[in-house]
Amino acid sequence: MRRLLLTSLLFAPLAARAQAPAEDRLKALEDRLEKLEGAPAKTSASAFNPAMGMSVDGLYRQTHDRGTFNLRSAEVNLEAPVDPYLKAWAILNANAKEVSLEEATLETTALPYNLTVRGGRLFASFGRMGHFHDHELPVIDRPNSLDAFVNGETQADGFEVSYLLPTDRFATATLGMYNKLGAENTRAANDAARGLSQFTYLGRVAAAFEFGEDHQVDLGLSSAWTPKRPVTENMATTTSGHVVGEVTKKNTWRTLNGLDMTYRWQPAAGGLYKGLLWGTEVLQNDERTFGRNVGDDNLPKDRVRSYAGYSFVQLKLGRHWRPTMMYDITQDMAAARTNTNTLTLALTYDVTEFHRLRAAFSQVTNSLPGSWHNDVVGLQWTAVLGHHVHGFRDR
Amino acid sequence: MKTTLLAASFALVLGSPRAAAAKPLRVVATTPELADIVRRVGGANVSVDGLARGPEDIHQVVMKPSFVTKLNKADAVVYLGLTLEHSFLTGLLDVARNPRLRQDNVRQCAGEGCIDCSEGVKVLEKPASVSRAEGEIHPQGNPHYNLDPDEGPTVARNVAAGLSRVDPAGAADYDKNLKAFLAELEPKLAEWRKRAAALKGVKAVSYHQDTPYLARFTGLQFVATVEPKPGVPPTPTHLERVVALMKAQGVKLIVREQHFDAKTTAWLAEQTGAKVAVIGVMGNALPKTGTYLEFEERNLANLLEAVRP
Structure with missing residues (x-):
């Protein structure tokens, strides 16, 4: 016992010296951890x-013997x-002529019952390709x-509420109310106050359907209804060119219906690079129109129902190449027997995911x-x- | 008295965790091997749906409408994180309308049901600067840590912790299942480490920059990638450089991730005399690799097969 005590006394300083570095290291680590935990976040x-x-x-763009370079858009988003309940985005578009606000949208993120509300200036959920930005189109130009x-x-100023049905099949229902629909729609002023019947x-x-692992079909049915639209007929003029009066015609209305279908064949091994995309939209415009001038008999002065639509097929051949063919038929909205047909052939080369080159040829013909x-x-x-983001709606 | 007893029993049944067990926790996992770990750790308390099937490029998984409805109803989503699933998970969560799983552009998912398996992972290749001039890099670091079997326990612990957070009543079950899974995994890890010794120091080329974790586990030395930059398809000039480099450094192994085209790596092999090993970057990429153990086992076996003299 005495020997043990003596040994302990003799070797205690040595043992303490051996322990000291470990304790020091531990203490140093604790100090560092304390500093890290106590330090403000590096933001x-x-x-x-x-x-x-x-x-x-x-x-x-080259048309016959004339060509032009065109900065179509530089779009900032x-x-x-x-906050925890809302997100927002804005998209500013500049081109060679103007700078405009394409979207400035608020969207809820935490509503119950599978509801989402969007408001502000938004791309309304009408059809499919109508809410694609220009640079996202499968060919150079938006279908006629x-x-x-x-x-x-x-584009529309207003709001929409959409509901995701609580089923295993993907299905949504959307209701919207806007000043008007369409970025270049001149039927009504965007900023004028109006009665409830004059909104759109x-x-x-x-709904979406999946067939096996590789095939999907999306179907959509849209209707945009403007119950009342007051129309002021153009100035009537005398033969000498003097303005003699302005005649306001009775109110008109408009219904634009659309049916869209998208088929995708996307084999899993090909990811987003291989497959086939077939998209079709058919539109029906139902509208009472009026002659452009008093006494103008060339244009109908009553309800006109006209149709238009496009169909395109895009092959995805790998990481680089995407040939596309699109055919578009558009009836004249004021003279439904006149068609404009457009055939477009395009070849897209994706240099990378964010950098793309495209060549396209379009032939536009008129049926008259x-x-x-x-x-x-x-x-x-x-270039992007x-x-x-890789969005689901515009996928 | 009978009525009181019946009412009390009814109340007990309704209030107990086993009542919840009758309706299992709905969990969505982004990759097949993660789904397997969730099944193992969650046991009978969870029902699991997977998103990616396996043969896809994890960066390019197709967003299917049925994924939206799965995420809409899910109590939790388990994902690898570090923005690995940015091409599909964030877009899906954006439209899934599930307040428990909100879209987040940085973390991919925000909300009580988000189970990020990258927490605690020893992340490699955190970029000093983030620029697309460097290709499609991930701002938080290389996200392919599922190729390092040593991170398997971390992933399983994250899954158990996440499930316990979402379903505290099942915590004891998740802990028990975790221990059982780790008890099966640890001996396999020891075995794989021993077998991987044959790969130590072997120089290799991979198609994509997704192998640093595999290198950490096996000791393989990756000297180049077939892609000039992550996500940028190879160019002839770059391939010529890779051939010259492989010849100069005596590289005898080409690692092709299953989803990349076989022609380019076959050409490289022909030019250099190297052998090609095909690996999966997630479960089910290769046949019969649906479980985590099968996935890691097959990758190692294919690498060893390719370097066998």
């Missing part, structure tokens, strides 16, 4: 700034959550049918006997920089 003053991205879309019937993108109301139902046809060759160069 900058820009931490809450929205995510930002941009697309640049340039064109060269900003997006961020507002959408340009004529929807008036460009489905949207109803849409959509002896009428014109127009051949257009286009070259497109598109910064923040980007």
Whole structure:
């Protein structure tokens, strides 16, 4: 016992010296951990700034013997959550002529019962390709049918409520109310106050079907209804050119219906690079129209029902190549027996996911006997920089 | 008295965790091997749906409408994180309208049901600067840690912790199942480490920059990638450089991730005399690799087969 005590006393300083580095290391580690835990998070003053991205879309277009370079759009998008219940985004578009606000939208993220409300300036959920931005289209130009019937993108100031049905099959129902529908719709002023009957109301139902692992079909039915639209007839003029009066015709109305179908064949092993995409939209415009001038008998002065639509097929051949063919038939909305037909052939080369080159040829013909046809060759160069998202709706 | 007893029993049954067990926790997992771990850890308390099937490029998984309805009804989503699933998970969560699983552009998912398996993972290749000039890099670091079997226990623990958070009544079950899974995994890890010794120091080329974790586990030395930058398809000039590099450094192994085209790596092999090993970057990428153990086992076996003299 005495020997043990003596040994302990003799070797205690040595043992303490051996323990000391380990204890020191532990203490040093604890100190570092304390500092790390106590330190403020390393964030900058820009931490809450929205995510930002941009697309640049340039064109060269040749029609017969004339060509032009065209900066079609430089589009900046900003997006961020507002709070736990809301997110917002804005898209500013600049082209060679103007800068415009394409979208400035608020969208709820936490409503119960599978509901989502969007409001502000938004791309309304009418049809399918109408809410694609220009640089996302499968060919260079938006189908003529959408340009004529929807008036460009489905831009609208207003709000919409959508509901995801609580079923195993994906199905949604959407209701919307807007000042008007269509970015270039000149039927009504966007900023004028109006009665409830003069807004445009949207109803849409959509469902998706999967056949096996590789095949999907999306179907959608949309209707945009404007119950009342007061129309002021153009100034009547005398033969000498003097204005003699302005005549206001009775109210009119408009219903735009659309049926859209998208078929996708996407074999799993090909990811997003291989497969086939077939998209079709048929539009029906039902509208009472009036002659452009008093005494003008060339245009109908009553209800006109006209149709338009397009169908396109795109093959995805790998990481680079995507040939596309689109055919569009558009009836004249004021003279339904006149068609404009457009055949477009396009070849897209994806340099990378964010960088794309495209060449396209379009032949535009008019169905009136002896009428014109127009051949257009286009070259497109598109880049996407910064923040980007892979959205489900526009997939 | 009988009525009181019946009412009390009824109340007990309704209030007990086993009542919840009658309606299992609905969990969605982004990849097949994650789904397997969730099944193992969750046991009878969970029903699991997977999103990616396995043969896809994990960066390019097709968003299917049925994925939206699965996520809409899910109590939890289990994902690898580090923005690996950014091409599909964030887009799906954006439209799934599930307040428990909200879309988040940085973390992919925000909400009480989000189970991020990357927590605690020793992340490699955190970029010093984030620029697309470097290709499709992931701002939070290389996300392919599921190719390192040593991270398997971390993933399983994250799954158990996440399930316990979402379903505290089942915590004891998840802990018990976790221990059982780890008890099966640990001996396999020891065995794989021993077998992987044959790969240590072997120089290799991979198609995509998704092998640093595999290198960490096996000791393989990856000297180049077939893609000039992550996500950028190979160019002839770059391939010529890779051939020259492989010849100069005596590289004898090409690792092709199953979803990339076989022609390019076959050409490289022909030019250099190297052998090609095909691996999966997630479960089910290769046949009969639906479970986590099968997935890791097959990748290692294919690598060893390719370097066998």
